[in-house]
Amino acid sequence: MNWDQIEGKWEQAKGKIKEKWGKLTDDDIAQINGKRDQLAGRIQERYGYTKERAEEEMKDWERDTRW
Template sequence: MNKDEAGGNWKQFKGKVKEQWGKLTDDDLTIVEGKREQLIGKIQERYGYQKEAAEKEVKEWEGRNKYHW
């Protein structure tokens, strides 16, 4: 998957991300823009999670939605 495909893929999944983590703002998702580590950081920030908990949630979300970074 090239960078353009990953970016397009992210646009399709933004709605699913907001369903899962409703505290994330549109600005947060613009900053994340498909970058896994940034998503984990924003989840930590908005939900007060430890890094391990945020990583676990993202991993589970990836599996359910078949999203590949």
């Protein structure tokens, strides 16, 4: 699934994001509001990941997410 599809299904995606990255708060998810770069930044912040690791996790999640 590509990011355009995720943005279009943001209400559904929020739950799946919360399952994958449980350290993200509801406020984080509300502020992200479907923006990929915002999600990457929040993952880095909450998990202490490098930008590269956050991006890799997001790519894996995008590829593996089933609706």
